[in-house]
Amino acid sequence: MSHRAKVTAQPGQSTIHIERLFDFPKAKVFSVVTNPKLIPQWWVGPGYTVTKVEMDVREGGRWCFTQASPDGQHSFQFFGSYHEVSAPDRVVQTFEFSGLPARGHVILEKMELTELSPGQTKLTVIQAFFSVADRDGMLQSGMEAGMENTYQQLEKVLAAN
Amino acid sequence: MVECEAQLDRIFACLSDPIRRDMLRRLVSGSAHIGQLAQNYAISFAAVAKHLQVLELAQLISKQRQGKQVIVRIAPPALKAASDYLAQYEALWNQRFDNLEKLLQEEDS
Numbered sequence: 001m002s003h004r005a006k007v008t009a010q011p012g013q014s015t016i017h018i019e020r021l022f023d024f025p026k027a028k029v030f031s032v033v034t035n036p037k038l039i040p041q042w043w044v045g046p047g048y049t050v051t052k053v054e055m056d057v058r059e060g061g062r063w064c065f066t067q068a069s070p071d072g073q074h075s076f077q078f079f080g081s082y083h084e085v086s087a088p089d090r091v092v093q094t095f096e097f098s099g100l101p102a103r104g105h106v107i108l109e110k111m112e113l114t115e116l117s118p119g120q121t122k123l124t125v126i127q128a129f130f131s132v133a134d135r136d137g138m139l140q141s142g143m144e145a146g147m148e149n150t151y152q153q154l155e156k157v158l159a160a161n
Numbered sequence: 162m163v164e165c166e167a168q169l170d171r172i173f174a175c176l177s178d179p180i181r182r183d184m185l186r187r188l189v190s191g192s193a194h195i196g197q198l199a200q201n202y203a204i205s206f207a208a209v210a211k212h213l214q215v216l217e218l219a220q221l222i223s224k225q226r227q228g229k230q231v232i233v234r235i236a237p238p239a240l241k242a243a244s245d246y247l248a249q250y251e252a253l254w255n256q257r258f259d260n261l262e263k264l265l266q267e268e269d270s
Contacts, residue, residue: 020254022261024265041260042257140249
């Protein structure tokens with residue numbers, strides 16, 4: 001069976017760590033994760049599919065994934081810009097979600113690939129939020145199924161903080 | 162469900178305060194009596210008690226009287242609601258990475 005992802009969020013810290021092993025060389029993993037044509041096939045949900053991908057994978061370039069609900073009623077974007085692109089080792093980018101009631105909740109995301117042995121690569125993503133409340137609000141809102149519900153929930157959390 | 166959401170709001174509101182986060186961090190490594198806990202902060206004992214009250218309302222901690230002392234300990238069941246979201250986030254990434262692995266295998270063949 002395949003490897004499992006490990007996701008950790010320490011109480012009181014504003015980061016999320018994501019880690020996963022792949023039995024493939026680093027260069028190959030890098031080329032697949034930075035290939036815009038392949039994004040809709042793996043970068044899913046929750047409950048939504050990517051309908052449009054823009055990726056200008058170079059430093060200063062912009063990326064934008066559009067997702068739509070199954071009924072096509074709602075669509076929203078995940079977007080940001082590339083700060084560092086060091087193939088095949090590292091990508092540092094910003095990340096923002098258009099579905100939030102306010103701008104300014106930006107995440108800094110670092111993806112690193114480490115070849116542990118020939119043909120085995122560890123993929124690590126660190127997501128750094130501005131605050132613990134931002135991080136927990138994202139975790140909570142991101143995992144809610146319906147978008148309307150998400151807006152309401154998020155507004156409440158933001159108001160409470 | 163509504164009650165559960167209200168509870169989550171309280172938890173996230175609680176965690177937005179640095180002193181309350183610090184209190185929780187200390188309590189994770191073991192229970193403490195209020196006096197011990199208060200020594201860590203340059204705020205009044207009343208302010209410490211107030212923070213503890215907020216934490217208790219969100220069911221993040223529980224208090225228990227032991228003789229003259231009040232012992233404070235972390236209450237894991239309330240934290241579970243927050244960790245459930247983390248588990249769902251992990252499930253989402255597992256789904257993404259499993260898809261990615263399939264693509265890598267297809268590229269290979």
